[in-house]
Amino acid sequence: MPDKTFYITTPIYYVNDKPHIGHAYTCIAADVLARYHRLKGDDVFFLTGSDENSQKNITAAQTAGYTDMEQYLAIQAAVWQQAWDGLNISNSDFIRTTEERHKKGVYKFFDLVNKKGDIYKGVYKGFYCNGCEAFVTQSDLMEGNLCPIHKKPVETIEEENYFFSASKYRDAVLAHIEKNPDFIQPTSRRKEVVNYIKDHFTDISISRHFKTAKCGIPLPIDPEQAIYVWFDALINYLTGIGYGSESDDFATFWPANIQLVGKDIIKFHCALWPAMLMAAGLPLPEKVFAHGFFTINGDKISKSLGNAIDPVELCLTYGVDTVRYFLLREIRFGEDGDFSFDRLKERYESDLAKGIGNFTSRVLTLAEKVPVKDLEQEESLDDVEVKIMIEEAWKTYASALDSCALDDEIKTVWECISWGDKYIEQNKPWELIKEDPTQFANTMVLLLEVLRHVSAMVYPFMPDTAEKLWRQLDIEAFERTHASEQLIEWLPGTVRNPSKGESLFPPLIS
Numbered sequence: 007m008p009d010k011t012f013y014i015t016t017p018i019y020y021v022n023d024k025p026h027i028g029h030a031y032t033c034i035a036a037d038v039l040a041r042y043h044r045l046k047g048d049d050v051f052f053l054t055g056s057d058e059n060s061q062k063n064i065t066a067a068q069t070a071g072y073t074d075m076e077q078y079l080a081i082q083a084a085v086w087q088q089a090w091d092g093l094n095i096s097n098s099d100f101i102r103t104t105e106e107r108h109k110k111g112v113y114k115f116f117d118l119v120n121k122k123g124d125i126y127k128g129v130y131k132g133f134y135c136n137g138c139e140a141f142v143t144q145s146d147l148m149e150g151n152l153c154p155i156h157k158k159p160v161e162t163i164e165e166e167n168y169f170f171s172a173s174k175y176r177d178a179v180l181a182h183i184e185k186n187p188d189f190i191q192p193t194s195r196r197k198e199v200v201n202y203i204k205d206h207f208t209d210i211s212i213s214r215h216f217k218t219a220k221c222g223i224p225l226p227i228d229p230e231q232a233i234y235v236w237f238d239a240l241i242n243y244l245t246g247i248g249y250g251s252e253s254d255d256f257a258t259f260w261p262a263n264i265q266l267v268g269k270d271i272i273k274f275h276c277a278l279w280p281a282m283l284m285a286a287g288l289p290l291p292e293k294v295f296a297h298g299f300f301t302i303n304g305d306k307i308s309k310s311l312g313n314a315i316d317p318v319e320l321c322l323t324y325g326v327d328t329v330r331y332f333l334l335r336e337i338r339f340g341e342d343g344d345f346s347f348d349r350l351k352e353r354y355e356s357d358l359a360k361g362i363g364n365f366t367s368r369v370l371t372l373a374e375k376v377p378v379k380d381l382e383q384e385e386s387l388d389d390v391e392v393k394i395m396i397e398e399a400w401k402t403y404a405s406a407l408d409s410c411a412l413d414d415e416i417k418t419v420w421e422c423i424s425w426g427d428k429y430i431e432q433n434k435p436w437e438l439i440k441e442d443p444t445q446f447a448n449t450m451v452l453l454l455e456v457l458r459h460v461s462a463m464v465y466p467f468m469p470d471t472a473e474k475l476w477r478q479l480d481i482e483a484f485e486r487t488h489a490s491e492q493l494i495e496w497l498p499g500t501v502r503n504p505s506k507g508e509s510l511f512p513p514l515i516s
């Protein structure tokens with residue numbers, strides 16, 4: 007039985023459209039961390055899902071001509087789950103906020119907070135942005151009444167609502183952030199959150215009258231009101247692992263190890279969410295990591311610009327692993343970056359076709375010349391050097407992943423590949439075949455061992471490529487053997503029966 011658990015979440019997505027590469031980015035990053043922890047043998051739960059109690063979804067359903075909201079949501083939720091399947095996202099579950107299990111958990115949570123005395127009735131007078139699905143203050147607005155994110159006029163609202171006494175937890179949340187430097191990552195985001203809490207964190211309206219909110223979970227203490235979509239949505243992180251239902255998963259996996267979010271929603275996750283958890287007497291997640299935003303050829307991804315790129319279509323053209331690799335390698339995780347097809351093609355050629363593809367093909371072509379199982383290798387100085395190189399690479403790799411430096415993790419693998427390429431150049435194994443068969447054997451055993459480690463290292467971000475490599479190296483995938491630790495141990499000579507298969511990254515047509 008694994009002795010460590012690892013729980014990772016993505017935000018739940020509004021399903022009013024199909025996913026674009028910005029959404030896919032969060033899921034791919036979470037998938038890399040989930041797969042890495044599985045590789046280490048941890049018991050992993052990886053949750054994603056759909057945020058369905060949102061007015062955006064209603065508007066989209068009406069525009070698409072649906073009269074049956076349930077039908078529309080079911081279709082859309084399936085579109086998103088299928089997109090994640092197409093991107094090889096290995097989520098353990100997909101929570102929908104219109105599911106009964108979610109509603110049950112929201113009620114349980116609300117009841118606790120209410121019993122604590124943290125819910126009261128008041129009058130909300132202010133602004134609401136339908137794009138953000140959030141109440142906004144005057145100081146947030148641009149040019150009088152425009153939401154700074156959606157650049158659209160906000161709604162003015164005055165109604166009797168229920169409030170959550172968030173301000174009661176203001177100092178406790180600030181103290182938690184101060185005491186736990188890892189709680190908000192990257193560190194550059196911490197100041198922004200702290201300033202927000204200090205200057206703007208007040209009690210928050212957590213319901214809207216059904217007259218104005220067209221959907222939502224009815225408030226248990228006043229069914230004429232719907233629970234505010236963010237209060238409802240954040241609780242998915244608990245209900246998705248069984249909170250409020252009969253399941254052991256909640257006890258096993260909460261608190262989450264990492265909650266990945268985009269930078270636009272960090273305040274909800276690092277101010278409101280911790281206050282809610284404190285009110286319900288639940289522990290806080292270990293870390294909230296906010297990644298940056300993708301632009302496309304320099305422009306914001308937006309419906310009106312019509313520039314959204316469908317990640318599933320992109321995979322059909324370039325391959326799933328190319329897309330996963332490119333999105334993670336191209337920009338530093340945590341910072342903003344640009345997506346361009348030219349850069350994608352450049353990276354395909356240089357890093358994938360000429361990098362890992364070429365290295366694999368060189369090693370396996372040489373290995374096929376003399377059956378490796380007939381080779382007798384000796385221990386040599388090079389063995390020790392390469393063993394240290396690989397062990398160091400695993401350490402750098404692990405620490406990059408532990409700090410969510412996903413691009414650094416990838417760079418480490420490519421350093422091993424470059425090492426292998428240089429080793430081939432220096433040792434010229436094609437000459438050794440005749441001149442020094444023992445040295446040829448040593449060289450090949452080392453190169454195959456390096457390739458075996460590369461195959462394990464690429465698994466979290468390029469799972470299909472890892473599978474192809476495992477087939478070519480004739481080693482069982484760890485999922486089938488459950489011997490994952492062997493993948494990261496230095497075991498020269500493990501690969502006995504390699505065969506060159508299909509090219510990993512053939513030249514692009516076009």
Ligand code: MSP
Binds near residue numbers: 027240269
């Ligand atoms: N439903 C809320 C989240 C509730 S979580 C309790 C939401 N949904 S969303 O569909 O609008 O966004 C989901 C995620 O996609 C967010 O993390 C957001 O930051 C991310 N992205 C949306 N556009 C993006 C880019 N252009 N680039 C990178 N990530 C982007 O917010």
